[in-house]
Amino acid sequence: MPRIFDNIELKLAPAIRDTLQVSHRADFCVGYFNLRGWKHVDTLIDAWPGGEGAQCRLLVGMQPAPREELRHALSLRGEEDGVDQQTVLRFRKQMAEQFREQLTLGAPTNADEAALRRLARQIREHKVRVKLFLRYPLHAKLYLMHRADPNNPTLGLVGSSNLTLAGLARQGELNVDVLDHDACAKLQRWFDDRWEDRWCLDISEELAEIIEESWAREALIPPYHIYLKIAYHLSQEARSGVAEFRLPRELEETLFDFQKAAVKIAARHLLKRRGVLIGDVVGLGKTLMATALARIFQDDFFLETLVICPKNLVPMWEDYVARYRLIAKIVPLSRVESELPELRRYRVVLIDESHNLRNREGKRYRAIQEYIAENESRCILLSATPYNKSHLDLGSQLRLFVPPEENLGVRPERQLEEMGELEFVRRHQCGVNTLPAFEKSEHPDDWRELMRRYMVRRTRGFIQANYTELDPERGRRYLTLSDGKRSYFPKRVPVTRTFAADPRDPADPYARLYSDA
Incomplete structure (x- = not known):
């Protein structure tokens, strides 16, 4: 009998982690990918050598916004046959913006920073590949983990949980494990068909660049660049x-x-x-x-x-x-x-x-x-x-x-x-x-x-520093009038003026002005 993971009696996160510890590769399909959520599995995948047959393949479905979904449902054009190159480029750009926006939400933490850096490094080392499925909206959640077990080489988990902290542990979900060899083989073919689809685009490098350009980057940002951004x-x-x-x-x-x-x-x-x-x-x-x-x-x-x-x-x-x-x-x-x-x-x-x-x-x-x-x-x-x-x-x-x-x-x-x-x-x-x-x-x-x-x-002083020109002959700064004439700023020359003050005279206004009393 399959086990039911509803995050109430049985939580999904421990089951995935326990299985990944004895696995050598994995195939995940999710409708939404939270970059910070990767920290729940990253240390286990970090132990894999990387490359074909020793990596985690992550397939992300492109979910339309509620407004776009309603517009499409009410459209008079009916069902569309598919996507074109222009639509794919638009979706790819939209997804990149969504990933960047994720990194602007919430206060950065040391744990999130370390996890994001590991994700970027794992992508560069080919331990993780991420693809975006664009042929049609894909909302499926599938976790396939492969291990060196002749009796049960593949464990599948199918249900409602996305790869997020809420989906794996905190909110109510409904997932079941799949152990049957034939069922696991069919799930693998289903995953491979979409992974190899023409409109399934590899966004691994873009994702690594997004992380490396964010606050989680490993390279130090020059203080002058921070100053310019603040000024901007x-x-x-x-x-x-x-x-x-x-x-x-x-x-x-x-x-x-x-x-x-x-x-x-x-x-x-x-x-x-x-x-x-x-x-x-x-x-x-x-x-x-x-x-x-x-x-x-x-x-x-x-x-x-x-x-x-x-x-x-x-x-x-x-x-x-x-x-x-x-x-x-x-x-x-x-x-x-x-x-x-x-x-x-x-x-x-x-x-x-x-x-x-x-x-x-x-x-x-x-x-x-x-x-x-x-x-x-x-x-x-x-x-x-x-x-x-x-x-x-x-x-x-x-x-x-x-x-x-x-x-x-x-x-x-x-x-x-x-x-x-x-x-x-x-x-x-x-x-x-x-x-x-x-x-x-x-x-x-x-x-x-x-x-x-x-x-x-x-x-x-601000006007002279930012809006005037210098007359090298006169050594003075000026503004150019609409008729071409020059309006020179006055050159102030400090002059000392002395005056007498008698601190013993209570009627002396200067003495009273500078008195400590």
Whole structure:
């Protein structure tokens, strides 16, 4: 009578391992191959010499995704006769992507790393061959193990278990062993017919390369390559913004390259997070960049702009609105309490000199915050000095468009590490991934991580290092204007200024400034 392996009374994994210990070759057919699952049998196969007649042949069926399976079932074309070369190449590429994706899931462990390295080495030493069956979807599970036993040379196991930890030991399955000589011979012919099929492709070398290019590789990765990969991922949003948005033609011709890049990055932030802080230092053209940003959302999304600025900047903004054909209304900061409650809906709110709104308890602050929330407006903040006394200055400006309960997707890790997450939540009663959580942190690293998602800020040194050319005759760096003229960066020369201070005079302001008292 056959034995039933259901992973409840009898587990399949020990039966396979016990049989492999006395076997010299094996043929496995599975519907799904978990690369990490190979560690349950790899040490036993490692003892084999490899090559024909002394290796494990692994046949993997190509399973369609549920959506693809439903599409095929409902297709009006009916049954297809087979596959063609183009379909095979597509399936082969798809399977390679699935294997690569497997290695990105879960946290790497030393045991997984060692097992994956053994699998790659066994493939290279021809102890393991892996083929992909593509003629039709194959969901069969078969384990044939051959041993030097004249009475029972082949043991077969047929059932539902894939070559995974769950299938071999953890989840309920139904498998039976096959000992009958005739039945085993028929199963062997069934396996060989599919192994030799025209549309059964050997993917052994590709699989070894996938492992050797992953975190489980044996060759050390140069630190510089790791640095480049980190920089690549950290700059993903910036690169996406540069590729995604186009500037109006008149502004494309006016802006410098560093300004164009800033506008497109800011547009990505504004679209994805509904707000952005342009914090370039004084003199780099924040007003023009904000105008270009508002024009992008006007042209691409048909959104009109409300400009809020100090009274002395109203004439300048009137000039920019007229010159660059921006559909906008300008409201002085001093009049927001009286005008905003009755003002119609503007979907973009641009606030110049936003550092004036550090006090979240002020009437002007509340008027602007309520208008943005009620109208679901996107918010553009401009300030060369967004941070003055504390990090709460930044938090107050972000609160204009970021609700306190919103999940920001990041956490103040340094503060949580210092205090402990449970103690932090108990003491402050707020979510660890919200803006109030960051406002409890004094660690600059936490705020840098947060503002990376909302702020675009470059210094003159950054612009000079990345966007300027050097005039060798004058020894100064410059930007080229649209008319071909050069705009030179000023060369700063430090000068020492002396002054008298009498520490004995309590009325001396300089003495009081530098006093230790």
